[in-house]
Amino acid sequence: MPEPAAVLIAAVSGRALAASARRAGFVPLVADCFGDDDTLALARAHVRLRWGAGRGIDPEELLPALERLAAQHRPLGFVYGTGFEDRPKLLGRIAGRWRLLGNAPETIARLKHPGSFAALCRDCGVAHPHTRIDRPADMAGWLAKRAGGAGGTHVRSRIDREAGRGTTYYQRRVSGSPVSALVLGNGRAAIVLGFSAQWASPAEGRPFRYGGAVRPAMLPAELSAALTGAVERLASALPLIGLNSFDFLVEDNAFRLLEINPRPGATLDIFEPSAGSLLGLHVASCEGALPEQAPNLPGAAAACIVYADRDVGSVPVMDWPAWAADRQSAASSVRTGDPFCTVFGRAPTAAEARQLVKQRAAAILAMLDARLK
Structure with missing residues (x-):
């Protein structure tokens, strides 16, 4: 049986792209700036990139990382997420090596x-x-x-x-x-x-x-x-x-x-x-294909980022619920204001879904507080 097609993925956070790639039957090869537990579980191979608000994704770090990820595979192409909005020249360099699956650098x-x-x-x-x-x-x-x-x-x-x-x-x-x-x-x-x-x-x-x-x-x-x-x-x-x-x-x-x-x-x-x-x-x-209509999405769904409310030098072992993703690895460190995880909620209405993720975000921070005491 042939190996499923691999896709190179790079973003500040690659977890959602990697999860969607798995559902599509692709093998995700991921370079991102978090390397959280979910992404590591989803990716066939992963490279963690350095990140700084004043620096962004470094081309001299990313390009060798992509070469390492692709070394044992023949990727279908390169998918990029957040982090490339001010990097059209970098995308041009990547396009010289792999097929861009997305908008052209000129766009x-x-x-x-x-x-x-x-x-x-x-x-x-x-x-x-x-x-x-x-x-x-x-x-x-x-x-x-x-x-x-x-x-x-x-x-x-x-x-x-x-x-x-x-x-x-x-x-x-x-x-x-x-x-x-x-x-x-x-x-x-x-x-x-x-x-x-x-x-x-x-x-x-x-x-x-x-x-x-x-x-x-x-x-x-x-x-x-x-x-x-x-x-x-x-x-x-x-x-x-x-x-x-x-x-x-x-x-x-x-x-x-x-x-x-x-x-x-x-x-x-x-x-x-x-x-x-x-x-x-x-x-x-x-490849030029568009669906005749958007997928049917019943009910309502919400997601929100939970930001750390304190500096944590060593994240404790957390009993992560199924509705949380982008989960910080145990013993990693976060600073106040850093993303700690993402929480999801589904409900019959948008108002109920938003209220649910608000409650779940508070529950995550309460769990963290209890683990640190």
Whole structure:
């Protein structure tokens, strides 16, 4: 019996991609920055990468790591997640060695350049907050963002220190609730797989740090149709391939598009179908195939990140529940504000699912507190 096809995966956290790869029948070969227990169990081979908010993924570390992972296999291609938004040149180097299963480096560069993205939205008739490169004399009503940033930690309402790597740009602050569309493209057309509502988990100096998401987002039919229309217009103007996320702010029946993340994102877990696999759809779309309709996803599902509420020099042995993932290994260390794990919840309604993950996050921190006493 032939060996299943292997896929190279690299991301800040590769666990969700690795899990979806397993469900699709692929062998995941993973390089990520956490190396948590789940990822190690899922991956056929794993390399842990160093990570720093001011450094990002290091090309001189990643490329040899991918060579080591691929040494005993013939990978179908390379799938990338979070961590490559400001790395189109690195993706170009990888594409010279393995097939990219996802958007081309040129697409990443276009979408993550503030000026070109604003022009794209204007040309497609999609509302987008006013954006500028030069710093406003008065920051009131403006947000500072790092081009190619992800996860919300790079978004600030004031500048009181060096912004780190990349280009800082400025965007008008607008009101609304965050809604994200998970979109699958084949380079010619795209289909919306679903909408999720998202929330922040503010921390000192990081007021927009990503907290979690729940699907479905409870949107009026008129607004859902308008968001879908915006996605379709944008997808017709650039060759989106694979899984992408479109991040909106919605208010009543109006919306503004904040950004497009042209890679599999943070909502993989809650949109994973009971039959099939999102990564399977992602790879098929790279071959040009799109499903006639989005997978049926009954009920509601939520996921949220549990951030450490203290420094832990040596993580104790935890009695991890089945609804937790990205589990810190025993004896590893975490700092206050580091991701400790992710918790999931399913319920009949979105409100119930969100409340459930809130309760489960509190239970994890209570368990950690008890283990440390």
